[in-house]
Structure formats: C-alpha cells, structure tokens
Amino acid sequence: MSRRAFRDFMRSHEKDIVRELYDRLEKRPYSNYQDFFLRTEEGLRRLEIWVNLVINGIGRRAETLFRDQEKVAYTRAVEGFSFEDISHVYLIMHSILNEMIRKAGKLHPFHLHDVYSEMRENMFRGHHILATMFLKTREEVISEKMYHLKSLHDFTRTMIENLEVDEIAGMIMEKSRLLLKMDRSFMVLFQNHRVKGVFSHPAGTVDDEIFSLMERSYKTKKALFMDVEGTIHENIRLSRSMRIMAVPVQGHNRCYGILALLTKDGEKGLSFSQMDLLHQLLNVTAIAMENAYMFIELEERQKELRFLTEKLITLQEEERRQLAADIHDNLAQALTGMGYKIQVCRELINRNPKLLAEQLDNLTRIVDDATRQSRELMSSLRPDLLDDIGLVAALRKFMEHFSRDTNIKIRTYLPRHIQLPPEIKICLFRVVQEALSNVYKHADSKTAELRITKTKNLVRLTVSDEGKGFRHVSRPSGMAGMNKMGLLAMQERVEAVGGNLSIDSRPGYGCRLRVTIPIKNGEGVE
Amino acid sequence: MKKTRVMIVDDHVIVQEGLKQLLELEEDIEVVEIAGSGFECIQSLEEKANPDIILMDIKMKDISGIEATKLICKKYPNIKVIMLTIYTDGQYVTDAISAGARGFVTKDVKRDDLIEIIHHVMKDGSFLDPKVTGCIVDHVKKGTKAGQAVKTSYFTYRELEVVKELVAGHKDDEIAERLYLSKHTIRSHIKNIFRKLGVSSRSQAIAKVINLKIVNPE
Numbered sequence: 001m002s003r004r005a006f007r008d009f010m011r012s013h014e015k016d017i018v019r020e021l022y023d024r025l026e027k028r029p030y031s032n033y034q035d036f037f038l039r040t041e042e043g044l045r046r047l048e049i050w051v052n053l054v055i056n057g058i059g060r061r062a063e064t065l066f067r068d069q070e071k072v073a074y075t076r077a078v079e080g081f082s083f084e085d086i087s088h089v090y091l092i093m094h095s096i097l098n099e100m101i102r103k104a105g106k107l108h109p110f111h112l113h114d115v116y117s118e119m120r121e122n123m124f125r126g127h128h129i130l131a132t133m134f135l136k137t138r139e140e141v142i143s144e145k146m147y148h149l150k151s152l153h154d155f156t157r158t159m160i161e162n163l164e165v166d167e168i169a170g171m172i173m174e175k176s177r178l179l180l181k182m183d184r185s186f187m188v189l190f191q192n193h194r195v196k197g198v199f200s201h202p203a204g205t206v207d208d209e210i211f212s213l214m215e216r217s218y219k220t221k222k223a224l225f226m227d228v229e230g231t232i233h234e235n236i237r238l239s240r241s242m243r244i245m246a247v248p249v250q251g252h253n254r255c256y257g258i259l260a261l262l263t264k265d266g267e268k269g270l271s272f273s274q275m276d277l278l279h280q281l282l283n284v285t286a287i288a289m290e291n292a293y294m295f296i297e298l299e300e301r302q303k304e305l306r307f308l309t310e311k312l313i314t315l316q317e318e319e320r321r322q323l324a325a326d327i328h329d330n331l332a333q334a335l336t337g338m339g340y341k342i343q344v345c346r347e348l349i350n351r352n353p354k355l356l357a358e359q360l361d362n363l364t365r366i367v368d369d370a371t372r373q374s375r376e377l378m379s380s381l382r383p384d385l386l387d388d389i390g391l392v393a394a395l396r397k398f399m400e401h402f403s404r405d406t407n408i409k410i411r412t413y414l415p416r417h418i419q420l421p422p423e424i425k426i427c428l429f430r431v432v433q434e435a436l437s438n439v440y441k442h443a444d445s446k447t448a449e450l451r452i453t454k455t456k457n458l459v460r461l462t463v464s465d466e467g468k469g470f471r472h473v474s475r476p477s478g479m480a481g482m483n484k485m486g487l488l489a490m491q492e493r494v495e496a497v498g499g500n501l502s503i504d505s506r507p508g509y510g511c512r513l514r515v516t517i518p519i520k521n522g523e524g525v526e
Numbered sequence: 527m528k529k530t531r532v533m534i535v536d537d538h539v540i541v542q543e544g545l546k547q548l549l550e551l552e553e554d555i556e557v558v559e560i561a562g563s564g565f566e567c568i569q570s571l572e573e574k575a576n577p578d579i580i581l582m583d584i585k586m587k588d589i590s591g592i593e594a595t596k597l598i599c600k601k602y603p604n605i606k607v608i609m610l611t612i613y614t615d616g617q618y619v620t621d622a623i624s625a626g627a628r629g630f631v632t633k634d635v636k637r638d639d640l641i642e643i644i645h646h647v648m649k650d651g652s653f654l655d656p657k658v659t660g661c662i663v664d665h666v667k668k669g670t671k672a673g674q675a676v677k678t679s680y681f682t683y684r685e686l687e688v689v690k691e692l693v694a695g696h697k698d699d700e701i702a703e704r705l706y707l708s709k710h711t712i713r714s715h716i717k718n719i720f721r722k723l724g725v726s727s728r729s730q731a732i733a734k735v736i737n738l739k740i741v742n743p744e
Contacts, residue, residue: 328585332612333538336633340544343637347551359547366540 003059006115009104010055017096018051024092033076033085046072054097054123058115062122069126073133078141078272083134090127097123141273148277151179155281159288163295165189166197172249172259172285173201176278180270182261188214189257191293206260210244214258217246221255228267236275241267247278251286256293308488315489334370338363391418391425392452395432399450406440413451420459424517427497428452428461434486435463435513443467443511457519464512469505530648533559533577535567535594536610537586541633545581545610548637555644564589565690568597568683577605579644582627584611584618586742589686592618592625593740596680599626606647610635616665619658625680629653679722681740688715693732693741 010017022044025034037043053065076086101116155175162168166189173185186206189197200206206214213232217224225233225242236242246260259282341363348356386394392414399410420428432450439448445467453460487503490513494501499517532555536542546557559575561567565588567580580598584591595607608629609622619630628647631640632655643653654662681689684705691701698716702709716728725731735741 328612329538333541336612337538337540337544339634340541340548340637344544344547344551347637351551 003115003118006104007055007058009107010058010100013100014051014055017055017100018047020096021047021051021093024096025089031082031085031088033081033089036081037089050093054093054119054126057122058119062126065122065126066129069130070133073130074137077134077137083131083138086130086134087127090130094123144273148273151175152277152280152284156284159284160291162288163292165289165292165296166199168285168288168292169197169199169257170201172281173199175281176259176261177201179277179281180261180268180274181263182268183264184262186210186214186260186262187257188218188260190218190255210246210260210262213244213246214260217248217258217260218255221248221250223247236270241269243267245270247282249282249285249289251290254290256286256289304488308492311489312492330373331370334366334373338366338370341366386425386429387422391420391428392416394429395450395452398429398433399436402436402440408436408440408445409447410436411447411449413449413453415452415454418452418454418459420454420519424459424497424499424519427493427499427517428459428515430493431461431490431501431513431515432463434490438486439463439465439467439511442470445510454519459517459519461515461517462512464510466510469507469509469511471505471507529554529556530579530644531556531558531577532644533557533561533567533570533575533580535561535564535580535586535591536583537562541583549641549644551637552641555641563587564591564594565686567594568686571598571602571605572683578648580605580607581610582607584609584613584622585739588690589741590739592621592627593681593686595622595625595627597683597686600680601683608643608647608653614655614658614661616658616661619654619662620665630658631655632657681719681722685715685719685722688712689719689731689735689741692716692719692728693735693743 022038025037030038037047049068053062053068056062057065097119101119155171159168159171162171169187169189173187176182177185184204185201187197187199188195188206188211189199198206209226209230213224213226216232222234223236224246225236226244227233227241228243233242236245242263243266244260244262246258248258249256341359345356345359345363348359389397395414396412399412402408403410436448436450439445443465445465448463448465451460451462491501494515494517497517499515502514503511504514505511532549534542534545534549534557536545542560542562546560549555549557558577559570561570563586564582567582568589582591582595591609591611595609598605598607606628607626608631609618609627610631610633611618612633614632622630629643629652631643631653635643635655646653687705688701691704696704698709698712701707702712705712716731720726720731723731723734725734736743
C-alpha cells in the first residue's frame with residue numbers, strides 16, 4: 001500500500017476520526033480547553049481543520065500543519081489556556097491515529113512502519129512548534145502584564161495623591177498616549193453638563209471631527225473608535241484598527257470628561273490587554289477626579305462657612321457699634337443734659353423759685369423724650385411688634401414705612417392672619433426686610449411683590465421684582481457684588497429653621513426669591 | 527470784674543442748654559458762643575468769636591473735637607480748650623493733651639468742680655479728671671505711642687473744609703463751587719491734605735481721616 005492509498009484510506013475515515021476525537025474529549029472531567037472544543041463552534045471547526053491538516057500531511061512535509069500550529073499556539077497562549085490541557089488533547093488525538101493505523105494495517109498490507117513514523121514525526125514536529133510558540137508567547141504575555149501592572153501601580157499612586165483636576169487630566173492624557181503609542185491626546189472636562197476645560201497634548205487646537213467624536217462619546221457614555229474612512233465603531237474588534245478613539249472617564253453616575261487619542265500615521269490596532277489596561281487607568285482617573293471634586297467642594301463649603309462666620313461677626317460688631325452709638329447719642333447725652341439741669345434747679349431753689357418751676361417743667365419734657373427714645377432703642381433690638389400684633393400686621397407696618405421711604409410699591413398677597421412658631425416668624429420678617437432692602441439697593445425696580453402662603457405642613461414666602469436682575473448662580477457664595485452677603489445671611493437664617501431658600505434671576509428679568517419652611521405638626525397652633 | 531468768656535461745643539441741644547444755664551448761674555462766667563460741631567466752632571472763631579475758654583466735646587458730627595483743638599491751639603494760642611466728654615479712653619486723653627487741650631473733664635462733672643476747673647485753667651493751670659488718670663497710666667504702661675491722630679500735622683480751617691467735602695464724596699469742581707474757591711486752589715489744598723496724611727489718593731485720604739476719627743462721616 002502506497003502512502004497515497006493510506007492517505008485515501010484516512011481521508012475516507014476523516015469524519016469518523018473527528019467524531020471519535022469528539023467523543024473522547026467528552027469524557028469527564030474535562031478541562032477548559034476540552035470545553036472550548038465541545039461548546040463552541042470555533043472549537044469544533046478547529047478539530048476538523050486539525051484532523052484535515054494531519055491527514056493532508058501524510059507522506060509529505062506538513063508545512064500547512066506547522067504554520068497552523070504556530071498560529072494556534074499564539075492565540076491559545078494569549079487567551080490564557082494551560083499548556084497541560086493542550087498536550088492532553090494532543091495525546092488523545094495521537095492515540096486515535098494509532099488505532100486508525102492499526103485498523104488500516106489489518107485491511108491492507110503496506111509498509112506500516114514508514115508511513116507510521118512519517119506521520120508521527122509530522123505530529124511531533126507540529127506539537128513541538130506549538131509548544132515552543134506557546135511558551136514564547138506566554139513569556140511575552142507575562143512580561144507585558146507585569147509592565148502593565150507596574151504602570152498601573154505607579155499611576156494609581158501618583159494619581160490618588162493629586163487633588164488638582166487639571167493635573168489629573170494631564171496625567172491620564174500623557175499616560176494613555178504613551179501606553180497606546182498614539183501621537184496626540186485630548187481631554188474635555190465636564191461639570192454640571194457643561195464643558196469646563198479643553199486640553200490638548202501636545203498643545204494645539206482640537207479638530208472638529210475629534211471634538212464631535214468626543215461629544216458623541218459623552219452622549220452615549222461609550223468608547224468610540226473612528227477608522228481611516230471616518231466610520232465610527234463601538235467595538236475596537238469590529239473596527240480592527242482605528243485612527244481616533246474617544247473614551248469616557250466615568251465614576252459613580254457621573255462622567256467627568258472624555259479622553260481622546262489620535263494617531264497620525266493612518267490606523268493603529270489595539271490589543272485586548274492594552275484596552276484592558278486603559279480601562280483600568282480610566283477607572284483610577286475617575287476615582288482621582290471624584291476625590292478632587294469632593295475636595296474642591298469641601299474647600300468651597302469651608303470658605304463659605306468662614307465667610308459667613310466672619311460676616312456674622314461683622315454684623316454683630318456693627319450692630320453693637322450702632323447700639324453704642326445710639327446709646328451715646330440719645331440716652332447718655334439726654335442724661336448728661338438732665339444732670340446739668342438738675343444742678344441748675346438746685347441752685348434756683350433759693351435764688352429764683354419762679355424760674356425753678358419753669359426749669360422743672362422743661363426737665364419733665366426732657367425726661368419724657370428720653371423715655372420715648374429708650375423705648376424705641378429697645379424695640380429696635382427685638383421686634384416686639386411680631387409678638388404684639390403678629391407677623392402679617394408687622395409686615396404690613398414695615399412695608400408701609402418701606403414704601404414711603406423708597407417709593408417702591410409693593411403688591412402683597414398675605415393671609416389675614418398666620419399662626420407660626422416665633423423663630424419662623426422672626427426668620428420670615430428678617431428675610432422680607434433683607435430681600436426688600438436688596439430690591440431697593442440693587443434691583444432698580446419701582447415695584448415688588450410679596451406673597452406668603454401657608455398649608456398644613458409648609459409656609460411659603462416669595463419676594464419678586466421686575467428689576468434688572470443678575471446672573472443666576474446656584475449658591476449665593478458664587479455671586480459677585482454686595483448683595484451676596486445679605487443673601488448668604490438670609491440663606492443661613494432660613495436653613496437654621498429647617499427651610500430652603502432659592503433665587504431665580506436673569507439679567508433683565510428681575511429676581512424671584514423663594515423660601516419654603518416646613519412646619520412640624522402642631523407647631524402652627526398657638 | 528472781667529467775666530470769663532466761655533464757648534460750648536457739643537452736638538446735643540440738651541447738653542448745650544443745660545451747660546449754658548449751669549455756667550451762667552455764676553456771676554463771672556459768660557457763655558458767649560455755642561457751636562454744634564468741631565467745624566462750626568472753627569467757623570465761628572474765624573468769623574468773630576473770641577472766647578477765653580472752650581468746653582469741647584470729642585465725638586461730634588463732621589470734624590472731631592480733637593482735630594479742632596489742634597487747629598485752635600496753633601492758631602489761637604490765647605484760647606484755652608477743655609475737653610468735656612463722656613469718654614474716658616486713654617487714647618482720647620493722650621490725643622487731647624497732644625492736641626493742646628488744657629483740661630480733660632468727664633461730662634458727669636459737678637457744677638462747683640467745673641467752675642473751679644474753669645478758673646484754674648484760666649490761671650494757666652491744667653486739669654485731668656481723676657476718672658481718666660488710671661486710663662492714662664495703663665495707656666502709657668502698654669507703651670502705646672501718642673495717638674496716631676496727632677502724628678499728622680494739624681489741618682488749617684480751609685483744609686478741614688475740604689476734608690469734609692472729600693468725605694462727603696464731592697468732586698473737585700463741586701468742592702470749588704461749594705466753597706467759592708477756584709478749582710486750582712482746591713487742588714492745592716488737596717495736595718497739602720495728602721501730604722499731611724501721607725497718602726497718595728482720594729480714597730486713601732478719606733479712609734485715613736475716618737479711621738483717625740478726624741472726621742465723623744454722616
């Protein structure tokens with residue numbers, strides 16, 4: 001029997017060999033590698049190809065088989081299969097072929113030994129190539145992984161120490177550019193869905209196509225790859241290679257920015273492990289950014305608090321200074337004058353009793369005046385009015401004076417009477433005072449509106465004007481100009497009684513200040 | 527016998543009145559002039575008033591009593607100034623003395639004492655209220671230097687007029703119009719004011735005169 005006859009014999013049994021191999025592989029316990037053959041279409045096709053290549057190699061140098069084995073070894077090593085499992089499958093195959101050879105020898109007399117040893121040599125050689133390539137690849141994979149791990153470690157360490165958002169952006173841009181061997185990197189940072197910063201390394205402008213890819217990536221929150229033809233893919237495996245890529249930097253429900261990378265020389269492929277590392281770097285970046293923003297917010301809060309404390313102290317000092325001045329100007333001077341008059345009276349007792357009576361009448365008037373002044377001084381320290389006549393009446397009285405002094409007309413929508421705990425009454429009264437004084441000082445409006453409504457659990461206050469308005473910012477501390485101090489103090493006052501203050505304003509559209517304060521059950525009843 | 531001519535400078539009518547009545551019970555004392563502020567005081571001295579003694583309050587609207595005293599003691603060395611005030615602060619006392627005041631008396635002074643003090647000062651004596659001596663001792667002990675207010679040289683009547691206008695926020699041409707002077711003259715006054723205060727701008731000058739309590743802004 002010639003080699004050709006043997007090959008034909010084997011070919012006629014090719015399907016049986018594959019089936020036999022398949023059956024043996026099914027014996028438990030089986031490895032991941034067996035699983036690959038049994039469970040995936042690719043695995044089954046691989047079995048067929050392998051058997052086919054072995055049979056085709058009978059009687060000749062099986063170059064195709066060798067090249068195939070080399071390719072298989074690389075892929076399996078990268079995919080992470082174990083070499084032991086691969087060898088096990090090889091041994092099964094080997095024993096099946098041996099059985100087939102024996103079967104063929106019984107049917108047809110031919111030089112079994114030559115054919116057998118040739119085929120065995122091809123198989124051995126194939127396996128040897130596979131083994132060498134596998135180990136070589138494995139070594140490469142390990143050293144690459146080690147390199148990645150080290151860079152991830154170094155990166156994480158420098159990253160988490162940094163609290164400057166811009167610097168963090170710069171670091172990930174540089175790192176990813178070097179890692180993926182790209183030419184340029186870009187970063188667009190977002191805050192409250194607005195672009196907060198655009199960076200390019202090396203410095204330069206961001207082309208429209210890059211920017212629009214980044215925009216799209218921000219909208220979809222997905223990594224996007226653009227190839228040379230300008231087609232956009234979501235999966236690098238589908239695009240195989242790419243020219244521009246854009247990836248989101250995102251943490252808990254928040255996208256901090258989009259990183260983009262560009263290669264100048266046409267297209268570039270990315271390995272699975274490169275993408276994997278990039279994602280890990282991006283995760284670290286997101287954490288670092290989250291920290292940085294938290295730090296900024298904390299600092300802002302602290303600054304606000306410091307600012308407010310200082311403001312409160314100044315307010316207090318100012319109040320005290322004013323009080324001292326009032327006492328000096330009114331009471332102390334009145335007392336001094338009265339003291340002189342009394343001394344005069346004492347002298348007049350003997351000298352001129354008629355003049356004495358006159359002086360005493362005069363003195364009585366001065367005492368009355370001083371008493372009135374001291375009463376006024378007291379009530380300016382605490383608006384007793386609130387307790388005596390109630391919030392609504394006190395507000396009406398205040399607004400009457402305000403309108404007279406400032407010529408600003410106020411439309412009011414107030415309930416006839418309102419029952420509130422004393423601290424909320426004071427809070428609302430002071431807020432109205434401050435808000436209207438802001439209207440007078442800053443709004444340049446001839447009218448204003450005051451509205452108070454109360455439900456079972458809530459009291460609502462609105463002060464609005466149609467004045468010039470200002471640029472809206474979410475927190476008063478972000479505002480420029482004088483009135484922010486007043487707003488901050490108001491906010492603090494409202495928050496102190498568990499309420500909430502919001503300001504709605506735009507240049508040219510007036511200002512609306514809203515306060516809502518929850519009322520606990522029963523508190524409204526006096 | 528020649529009566530002692532007294533001028534009262536105080537911005538409270540009740541005090542002015544009471545003090546006048548109290549002093550005029552004394553045969554040899556005559557209240558010849560009453561002014562409601564440091565500036566009014568200087569103004570009436572410029573015009574005609576010629577008292578022997580001025581009873582001067584410290585804290586008043588516009589020009590402070592101490593600043594007015596500085597000018598008076600330089601320009602009218604024959605007039606003797608006695609500070610009559612509510613304040614017992616050591617700084618005020620040393621400032622007043624440096625400005626040239628001959629006496630420092632608190633407002634709760636008794637009639638007999640006040641009259642005696644006036645006579646004493648008329649005879650070239652000086653008087654410090656026993657209530658403030660403790661404050662001065664503390665003040666000197668603390669090593670505080672004589673008040674800042676007197677480090678600057680004193681202002682002339684015209685300059686004080688311009689200082690008041692500056693604090694009120696008027697521009698050069700407005701000041702010129704209000705004081706019936708040329709813009710050129712106003713500018714040279716302002717230059718002198720800057721030099722005396724050691725400042726180089728309007729806002730610095732305003733800040734400094736308010737800070738030094740030379741002027742009490744309305």
